[in-house]
Amino acid sequence: MKALVCGAGGFIAGHLVSRLKEEGHWVRGVDIKEPDFGPSPADELLHLDLRDPAQCQAALAVGGGFDEVYQLAADMGGMGFIHSAECEIMRNNALINVNMVHAASQAGAGRYFFSSSVCIYRDMEVGEPELTEDDAYPAFPDNEYGWEKLYAERTAQAYGRNTGLTVRIARFQNCYGPQGTWRGGREKAPAAICRKVAEVAGASGAIDVWGDGSAVRSYTYVSDMVDGIVLLTRSDLEGPANIGTSEYVTVAELVSTVAGVAGKEIEPRYIPGPVGVQSRNFSHARIESLGWKAQVSLQEGIALTYPWIESQVEAAADEALA
């Protein structure tokens, strides 16, 4: 089996490449940049800019064609980036998504997976009943990133209906784990909080946290996400499927989970910042109908992630001193 993984230098796609290699497949990764954390386990990693139609064609050019194409390349980041880079998000991601699905259909790819996001849903009140995939419409995403994802979902589905390409779409909830971006402005809340806690010298201290700590989220560990991606891609499930855990916590609870794992007394100092939506509560009935269920709790996932981010923080501090 031959698989193409777009965005293979990034976080989730990097873990996906490792999974596909463990399964024994031949994997080509594609990214505009080198992987941030060590060499890719892909059989080959091509440096291509997938905004360009010709480079999408080059990504797909292989003898016999690709059985599976995973499209996870995106210009993206956490809420800070989403609110400060609207034009880049709209332009770069629309170009990548339109050109990749077109090239995949022309190249006769087998299955085409697209990584959408629960950012396509509207904001929710705390305690609201869960949203199903159909509740995406009438559409009212909270940010431009969500609108672009919705457009890209529809584009992929149109190609599925009209060209015979087998399209599978997941709407990811927040994903975290080792080898995710942890600094620089694109990091997401779990990584940012792990970093800030790791930077607290000694056994206690305060960290800045955007918002008032009451926003409700769920955080999905990367191995669970990869399980869902592979299962969905090879399934008969048409239409988008949410992938995420139903373990919903407030941002304040996320901070105390990280503090507990770190063994530090942490006082959150709530400050104004781009928090995003107030609450989340999604149905997972569709992905669970395939036998998927999140295996890793937030406590377990942070216990796997915090030491990795702590080691990155320590290595960066050593580098700065050298």
Ligand code: NAD
């Ligand atoms: P990431 O930023 O770590 O990986 C994305 C990769 O795409 C990066 O390595 C980047 O260099 C690459 N890329 C960007 N522009 C490119 C271009 N023009 N050509 C080729 N490669 C390009 O992000 P991630 O967290 O691993 O997310 C993967 C996918 O999942 C994205 O589509 C993202 O929108 C989606 N998603 C992620 C989350 C999350 O919590 N991480 C949540 C919802 C959806």
